[in-house]
Amino acid sequence: MKNIGVAIVALFALSCFSLFVGVKEISISDWWQTPQNIDLFFISRIPRTLAVVLTGASLAVSGAVMQMLARNSFVEPSSVGTAQSAALGILLVTLLYPGSPLIVKMIVASITAMIGMAVFLAMISRLPVTSPLLVPLVGLIFSGIVEALTIFIAFQTEMLQFQGTWMSGEFSGILRGRYELLWLCGVLAILTYVVADQFTIIGMGKDASINLGLNYKQVVIVGLFILALSTSLVVVTIGMIPFVGLVVPNIARKLMGDNLRASLPWVAVLGALLVLVCDLIGRLVHFPYEIPVGTVLGVIGSFVFLYLLYARPAHAR
Amino acid sequence: MIEINGVSHSYGKSKILQNISLSIKESGITALIGPNGAGKSTLLSLMARLQPLQTGSISFDGQSVSQTPTRELAKTLAILRQDNALSSRMSLRDLVGFGRYPHHKGRPTAKDHKAVEEALDYFDLQDMSGRFIDEVSGGQKQRALVAMAFCQETKYLLLDEPLNNLDMYYARSLMKRLREIADTGKRSFVIVLHDINYAGAYANEIIALKDGTLAIHGTPQDVLETNALQTLYSMKITVTQHQDQLIALHHL
Numbered sequence: 346m347k348n349i350g351v352a353i354v355a356l357f358a359l360s361c362f363s364l365f366v367g368v369k370e371i372s373i374s375d376w377w378q379t380p381q382n383i384d385l386f387f388i389s390r391i392p393r394t395l396a397v398v399l400t401g402a403s404l405a406v407s408g409a410v411m412q413m414l415a416r417n418s419f420v421e422p423s424s425v426g427t428a429q430s431a432a433l434g435i436l437l438v439t440l441l442y443p444g445s446p447l448i449v450k451m452i453v454a455s456i457t458a459m460i461g462m463a464v465f466l467a468m469i470s471r472l473p474v475t476s477p478l479l480v481p482l483v484g485l486i487f488s489g490i491v492e493a494l495t496i497f498i499a500f501q502t503e504m505l506q507f508q509g510t511w512m513s514g515e516f517s518g519i520l521r522g523r524y525e526l527l528w529l530c531g532v533l534a535i536l537t538y539v540v541a542d543q544f545t546i547i548g549m550g551k552d553a554s555i556n557l558g559l560n561y562k563q564v565v566i567v568g569l570f571i572l573a574l575s576t577s578l579v580v581v582t583i584g585m586i587p588f589v590g591l592v593v594p595n596i597a598r599k600l601m602g603d604n605l606r607a608s609l610p611w612v613a614v615l616g617a618l619l620v621l622v623c624d625l626i627g628r629l630v631h632f633p634y635e636i637p638v639g640t641v642l643g644v645i646g647s648f649v650f651l652y653l654l655y656a657r658p659a660h661a662r
Numbered sequence: 663m664i665e666i667n668g669v670s671h672s673y674g675k676s677k678i679l680q681n682i683s684l685s686i687k688e689s690g691i692t693a694l695i696g697p698n699g700a701g702k703s704t705l706l707s708l709m710a711r712l713q714p715l716q717t718g719s720i721s722f723d724g725q726s727v728s729q730t731p732t733r734e735l736a737k738t739l740a741i742l743r744q745d746n747a748l749s750s751r752m753s754l755r756d757l758v759g760f761g762r763y764p765h766h767k768g769r770p771t772a773k774d775h776k777a778v779e780e781a782l783d784y785f786d787l788q789d790m791s792g793r794f795i796d797e798v799s800g801g802q803k804q805r806a807l808v809a810m811a812f813c814q815e816t817k818y819l820l821l822d823e824p825l826n827n828l829d830m831y832y833a834r835s836l837m838k839r840l841r842e843i844a845d846t847g848k849r850s851f852v853i854v855l856h857d858i859n860y861a862g863a864y865a866n867e868i869i870a871l872k873d874g875t876l877a878i879h880g881t882p883q884d885v886l887e888t889n890a891l892q893t894l895y896s897m898k899i900t901v902t903q904h905q906d907q908l909i910a911l912h913h914l
């Protein structure tokens with residue numbers, strides 16, 4: 346079961362399958378024979394599948410990192426106000442500098458995401474450690490406030506419809522030229538893997554970190570930086586997607602524990618698989634129409650999460 | 663050599679430690695004893711830089727804990743805390759392995775793996791090394807945490823009540839092991855102990871704290887003595903002798 350090769354093969358197979366799902370029917374045997382089909386592949390189908398895989402992996406890895414930084418397994422960037430803060434940043438920059446390039450939006454979104462995360466971490470540092478469920482609750486309230494503020498501003502400035510595209514993520518608009526920023530998420534995920542041990546130690550607590558010679562503050566700041574960047578990259582290109590960062594790291598944790606060095610590859614692959622499956626369901630359930638992936642995940646993710654909350658811990662041996 | 667100079671500490675208005683100055687010689691076992699709330703854990707956590715010093719200074723071989731980079735200090739000293747509340751879910755082998763982090767910084771070598779295996783062997787953890795820390799008993803968890811601190815292979819090891827949760831077998835074998843290593847002259851241990859008989863049997867010297875002040879700093883003979891114990895613990899304890907070993911009958 347612990348063979349990640351199997352998971353990678355499954356991801357690859359499913360990705361290939363995803364290439365052949367779409368309004369225009371393309372058969373596996375002759376897709377390369379007409380130039381239109383080849384164009385369709387390289388302009389739409391391949392970018393979409395890559396975007397799904399990169400997004401899923403990035404969301405799951407971000408969730409795992411945030412759970413280490415907050416020392417709580419019930420948080421993820423989109424449930425504690427980080428993604429909402431990024432969306433607020435995008436709205437503000439769009440209002441103040443209409444027509445600014447994507448990269449500027451991205452940078453502003455990262456800054457506001459960073460601020461949102463710092464506020465959240467400052468709030469939870471005052472909570473008693475004995476009640477871990479307070480942490481996600483505070484996060485939910487905080488993200489609710491940021492979201493309400495965003496909607497209020499969007500409403501006042503007649504940007505509501507536009508704002509909706511950042512708020513609920515979907516892949517139907519992904520074409521070549523519109524998803525490439527997500528490769529940066531892949532780079533950030535690899536960077537996370539490189540310093541995985543440091544995040545694992547941070548997850549053991551401040552005293553353990555100092556004892557093992559880590560500069561606690563510095564590692565937390567690096568973590569915040571990675572999280573802010575990858576969250577806002579996903580929000581800018583795809584929009585907000587719930588539950589992936591919550592569910593996937595918790596499954597990996599059950600199986601493999603908290604050692605990120607061992608679990609991160611799984612987290613990334615399972616995250617990609619989950620989003621891919623949900624995207625496929627969204628595309629197939631109501632064919633030829635699409636249900637946004639965020640909606641599908643909202644349903645599936647909440648059930649899986651409830652199961653994880655109530656499932657009895659597996660006892661070794 | 664550990665040098666503690668004029669260390670005082672307070673939480674809010676309450677003074678926890680008052681002007682503690684002492685020096686601890688190299689290579690040996692130093693027992694830190696005293697009643698509940700005397701300030702033992704506070705002193706140890708200040709020594710291990712887990713909290714910033716308020717007044718005074720502490721240094722290990724001349725390396726001041728407040729000025730030396732924490733990364734350097736992690737190769738000189740390690741601490742096992744008294745309340746080892748660990749929220750991480752980690753296999754015992756991984757946990758013990760993290761004790762090597764200051765040496766390998768995430769890229770373990772054969773030497774690191776060897777140290778981990780030795781520690782697992784020594785603390786009888788091989789059978790359960792794949793189990794998660796939240797799925798073992800209290801004593802097994804304690805052994806894993808001691809093994810982790812051990813694996814860090816620092817010259818100075820500060821252990822806050824390492825015998826907590828251990829049964830008689832593992833308690834004695836841990837103390838014997840520490841004694842053997844101390845006798846090689848390579849490593850020094852400062853151990854908070856509540857059982858003064860362990861302190862008397864295994865320590866070279868004993869430091870006794872009471873109400874945040876240094877009450878006694880001396881040999882086991884100085885401490886295992888009815889009057890000294892009376893002032894420390896406010897109870898009358900008979901001390902007898904078994905062969906050449908002083909025994910306090912504190913449970914009678």
Ligand SMILES: Nc1ncnc2c1ncn2[C@@H]1O[C@H](COP(=O)(O)OP(=O)(O)OP(=O)(O)O)[C@@H](O)[C@H]1O
Nearest residue numbers: 673676678696697698699700701702703704705744
């Ligand atoms: N975080 C804190 N805030 C306020 N007071 C504290 C704090 N931690 C410890 N104290 C107080 O400081 C005093 C010394 O505590 P410390 O933990 O050092 O005692 P100890 O000698 O280790 O006791 P024990 O044998 O029970 O472990 C106690 O009176 C305790 O109540």
Ligand SMILES: [Mg+2]
Nearest residue numbers: 702703704744
């Ligand atoms: Mg204590």
